[in-house]
Amino acid sequence: MLHYVLKRIGGAILVLVVVALIAFVLFRFVGDPINQMVGQDVSVADRERLRQMLGLDDSIVVQLARFLWNALHFDFGVSYQFKEKVTTLVAARFPATFELSLAASIFAIVVGIPVGAYTGIRPKALMSRAFMALSLIGVSLPTFLIGILLIYVFAVRLQWLPSYGRGETVQIGFWRTGFLTKSGLAALVMPSITLGLFQLTLIARLVRAEMLEVMRADFIRFARARGLSERAVNFRHALKNTLVPVVTIIGLQIGSIVAFSIITETVFQWPGMGLLFITSVQNADIPVMAAYLMMVAIIFVTINLTVDLLYLAIDPRIRLGSAQA
């Protein structure tokens, strides 16, 4: 079991190191940082001074070490476009993205699992067929189209919900939350549905597929042969056995939600990290891109690790360190 935990932690660190290397390569070799920072009119001498000041003429190894050291403190320097410290920029935007992702994840999970279980148990029911058809549409429609459609219906036509922004927010310490005001919550509705819908369909389809698979398993047949009620067979035995793969995917999906928030934030002009990232891609603002990359990597790796450790709670086979599931 300890071996399992250590192996997972090792894998997580590997991913982080690789991502840090990529971020460094981006930062150092993609385009000339000096050109990005100063205008055309700055003299060659000034450029050289800046180069020395930033340590860009040190050996690559020294630069890499410095970059990693700074990255460890989450210091990615100054944004080319905003001329502000990247850390400050990201920190100011983090709560918005976090709250949006949280709301979207809850929406996706709370609706997705029951729908998937139902369609898995009764694959031929009318509701299941309807859902499968709808889910294919949900998976095929680009997120931004769904967002635009929602805006047109609920903001432009019905005027029930705001079409952009976070509404009123409340500052608590370093955290700016939209959870505490009515307009903040109203502003959260459409973005979180837009963001969560895709994951919802994925989760539901996955639960369904796993249910169908498990329903064919011998132990389900045997549970039926033991004369257990349909409910016991479906939930106590089938659904529980689907949870191992489902928890993995849900974990990964929550990671994706953070990444996909880029699109939703653009549609709804949601002032989060995604919106910051997209402007940095448009303007080739490498420090912000590098910081965002590291940030997302850390979130992903943390989630993956949590998922792996959750296995221990669900599946006794791993807990004993015997055969892998």
Added chain:
Amino acid sequence: MSEPLLEVDRLGVEFVTRHGDLRALDGVSFSMAQGEILGLVGESGAGKSLTGRAIIGLIDQPGRICGGTITFEGRRIDNLRSADLRKLRGKRIGTIFQDPLTSLDPLQRIGDQLVETIRAHLPLNAAQAREKAIALLGEVGLPAAADRMRAWPHEFSGGMRQRVVIALALACDPSLLIADEPTTALDVSVQAQIIALLRRLARAHNASVLLVTHDMGVIAEAADRVAVMYAGRVVEIGPVADVIARPWHPYSRGLMGSIPSLREEVDRLTQIPGAMPRIGARPEGCAYAPRCPKAEPRCRMAAPPMIEAGPRAAACIVEPAP
């Protein structure tokens, strides 16, 4: 003879596919007395497992019963509503499946699975059910039964798991036990133990056993009577000793001839030429005729009826009763 415990009469099962409806079972008939062990033997694909599943109403999609009747404890069960059938399963009819490694829910403790089964059928509280579960585990020969209640299935060997499966099947004192290839997935050394255990427990609980297997050795060891199946039909039925010593149907003879331990004086094993026809490709008349050394033109005209002779019966119009 008193009223039989189980009576299967001209049972038909078909699978609905895009190639049309395929007859998997075509008029299977046999009956079982209280306390009797009936072996159901045949090649894979002959329909023996399907017969067992049809009795408990658990045929896989897209299969369905398309004819005949099943009478159990004096009432028809082939047309029961699923809720009534469920009350029968596990309570009056216990089932043992082939692979003990996959029959148990991997995410539930042994004890919980037992208690769950007991409480689904018997009006016991949790403590009483637990007590009964421990007693059952002791009965199937698990040492330190009380400690084993908290074990997970994967902590047990195949043989131990099959003992747990047997305990689950017997949990509510059923009068019929359907054992579908109960030893096939086990080591040879364990097979004999499990067969002996099954026999002993069936006697102790006065339960009948429908022992489905392709292994004549298992039948010879455990069963009272044997029914030989071929291509979705019973072709011969009779007391085990008689059928082994003097098989009547040419197919049974071929089957006995291919078993090493039963024919000590013969120096070569006989082999039946050809293969059993697939579902959907079965010939008119006797399905065995294409492979049968004694086949006559009339064999191919119509399916031969069961011809009875004392305790024995066979579906062959050529061979005389032995």
Added chain:
Amino acid sequence: MNRLRRILGSDLLWSFTRSPGAMIAATVAFGLCLCALFAPLIAPQNPFDLASLDLMDARDPPVWLSGGDHRFLLGSDSQGRDILSAIFFGARISIGVSLASVALALVIGVSLGLVAGYFGGRVEAIVMRAADVQLTFPAILTALLINGAARAVLGPGRVAGSEFWVLVISIGLSFWVQYARTVRASTLVERHKDYVAAARLIGASAPRIMFTHVLPNVLGPVLVIATINLALAIITEATLSFLGVGLPPSQPSLGTLVRTGNDYLMSGEWWIVFFPGVALAALALSVNIIGDWLRDALNPRLR
């Protein structure tokens, strides 16, 4: 090839003719592809020919609404451009980018998968670890990063004109992993089969064995992945363009049309964004349905 032909011959066609969804989807996809392919011939207007545009025609609603102009069946945009023509040309660009990026991903993924599976050892370890790391992140993020990096390499001002290839590379490099994994797994199986040993014995070279013997045996799953990926590539391209890092308004794909049209949604000129959006959705959905059907048809157990 034999295996592929056998699959295509019997059950696949049977299942196709019995799947109305797949048939409708195929018709829609085929129709859209035709419109895209022959856009210059059948479009009522050349949306790139600035001389033919007239600001007087701007923001006309579809022809069946009051104020509609018979020249603009689905209305016109803010520059007096015919929406229908813009959709035809946009679909042409969207499909072009998607096909090219799927082809790129396929070539990279299949080659790496073959090499990793056939040679094993360190090559395999590196390729598969890279795949693992990349798979940690969603493809859209990888595509955005590669896109940003390409912009930085080219310099902010010099992206113009090469957006098409920047997109192809960003999307292509984001989708190779699945091919590599599938092909590697199949290659591992095939490598140990007798016919590969026999081919090696008579002195066939490694590339020859891989491409003539191993590759044909993994084409089935690769085909399924490619179809499903095509839908993903269409969506990814549209998303990148919508986010403003794809194709520019001067050379609009369907995603770009939605991006520009979105600005007029608030003022009620919904057709500028609606029709390109519908075209995009229909394209992605129909390709997805075909991919779904293909996967089920080739893998009946999942149904």
